[in-house]
Amino acid sequence: MPDKTETSRVVSLAGRRIDAYQLRYFLAVAEEGGFSRAADALYLAQPSLSQAIRTLERRLGTELFDRSAHPVCLTAAGERFAPAARELLADLDRARLAVHAVRDLRSGRLDIVTHAVFSVEPLVELVHRFRKAYDNILVNVLTAKSSEDARELVRHGAAELAIGYEAHDTEGLTAIPLPAHEVVLTAVPGILGSLPAPLPRESVADLPLIFDLGDRATATMLRQTIGTKKTPRVVVNCSNPTALWGLVSRGAGVTLLSRHVAEKYVPNAVVVSLHPFLYRTPALFARAEPLSPAATAFVALASEQPRSTIG
Numbered sequence: 001m002p003d004k005t006e007t008s009r010v011v012s013l014a015g016r017r018i019d020a021y022q023l024r025y026f027l028a029v030a031e032e033g034g035f036s037r038a039a040d041a042l043y044l045a046q047p048s049l050s051q052a053i054r055t056l057e058r059r060l061g062t063e064l065f066d067r068s069a070h071p072v073c074l075t076a077a078g079e080r081f082a083p084a085a086r087e088l089l090a091d092l093d094r095a096r097l098a099v100h101a102v103r104d105l106r107s108g109r110l111d112i113v114t115h116a117v118f119s120v121e122p123l124v125e126l127v128h129r130f131r132k133a134y135d136n137i138l139v140n141v142l143t144a145k146s147s148e149d150a151r152e153l154v155r156h157g158a159a160e161l162a163i164g165y166e167a168h169d170t171e172g173l174t175a176i177p178l179p180a181h182e183v184v185l186t187a188v189p190g191i192l193g194s195l196p197a198p199l200p201r202e203s204v205a206d207l208p209l210i211f212d213l214g215d216r217a218t219a220t221m222l223r224q225t226i227g228t229k230k231t232p233r234v235v236v237n238c239s240n241p242t243a244l245w246g247l248v249s250r251g252a253g254v255t256l257l258s259r260h261v262a263e264k265y266v267p268n269a270v271v272v273s274l275h276p277f278l279y280r281t282p283a284l285f286a287r288a289e290p291l292s293p294a295a296t297a298f299v300a301l302a303s304e305q306p307r308s309t310i311g
Contacts, residue, residue: 020092022056023085025049026064030082033071110294111159113142113150115215116241118163118282121261122178126163126284130298137294145239146215151285160295162285165217176284176302183221183278184271186262187254198275205230210253212239225256225278 028038029049039046057064064078074082110130114123119141127139144150147164154162155172166177185192185199187207195203205226211234212218222232235253238244245266248255258280262271284302286295 018056018059018088020089022052023089025052026056026078027082027085027089029053029065029072030074030078033073035072108136108292108294109138109140110161110292110298111140111142112161112163112298113144113153113159114163115144115147115150115217116239117147117212117215117218119143119241120265121181121258122282123163126298126302130301133301134294134297147217154285154287157287160287160291161298163282164285166281166283167217170285172288173285174288174299176286176299178282178284178302180279180281181258181260182273183225183256183280184259184262184273185254186248186257186266186269186271188249188251188268189270190251191254192270192272195272198273198277201225201274201276201278202227202230204254204256204274205232207233208235208253209233210236210238210244210247210255212244213237214239221256221278221280225274 025038025042025044028042029035032038032041035046035050035053039049042049053064060077060081062077063075064081065072066075112123112127123141127141130137131139142153142159144153144162144164147167148169150162150164151167151169151173153159163178166175185204185207191207204222209222209232211222211232213234214237226232236244236247238247244255245261247253249266249268256278257266257271259271262269284299286299291299
């Protein structure tokens with residue numbers, strides 16, 4: 001075990017200048033078990049290697065090798081420093097890869113697949129932020145029939161990323177939760193009449209509903225909203241978000257939307273919270289295998305999002 005003086009000297013290296021080649025030379029000597037063998041492995045003259053190690057030891061203020069031992073071995077301080085040296089070199093390698101990734105992001109293409117319900121939120125804001133940071137990347141947005149289909153397209157390699165509802169069937173995928181949003185009843189005032197606000201969830205079943213029943217996650221949400229005792233009164237089955245919003249704004253029926261979408265994209269409509277409140281959490285799904293630099297950057301951007309837009 002290193003004594004307290006040696007430990008403090010090694011830990012305090014943050015204020016000392018340590019060059020990457022010195023770390024590599026130090027680890028080579030430690031792993032090869034001697035200066036001569038390390039010099040051969042590095043294709044380096046032994047005096048140059050010895051000088052580099054001496055310089056490193058002066059900067060750290062402690063000896064890293066016991067040169068009187070045969071073969072040469074690490075001192076207690078050297079034992080303590082070795083893991084830090086490996087970690088520092090790993091950090092440098094990661095930084096180098098990040099630089100290459102930035103270089104690779106000067107051109108290229110990113111394929112994202114999503115179900116129509118997410119074609120505005122959160123897709124638009126995420127792509128907007130991504131394009132501001134990487135304006136030379138072509139973002140190709142694909143449309144899936146459902147959240148499940150979107151994940152399958154990623155699994156099969158048709159796209160690197162997908163946006164859909166949080167799910168349990170994420171085998172082979174990495175899921176990054178996106179900001180949760182409140183789901184509200186959206187309708188023109190005349191349809192709602194004197195209904196209370198917030199509206200009890202089971203009362204939704206009695207209203208003329210416009211929904212995309214082709215999406216299993218949406219159908220599940222509707223069932224979770226009204227419970228199992230009532231049958232929903234769906235008057236229009238519509239998978240096109242723009243058409244759905246237009247139908248609601250013309251009074252053809254009511255629907256459930258995120259509060260942000262309802263307030264921004266459905267003119268003439270009012271929004272009513274449900275009781276109990278209803279929240280949904282979308283997620284970004286990525287292949288578990290290494291991603292392209294563009295997809296990696298998009299995932300990093302999505303991970304910086306606040307976990308909730310509620311409030």
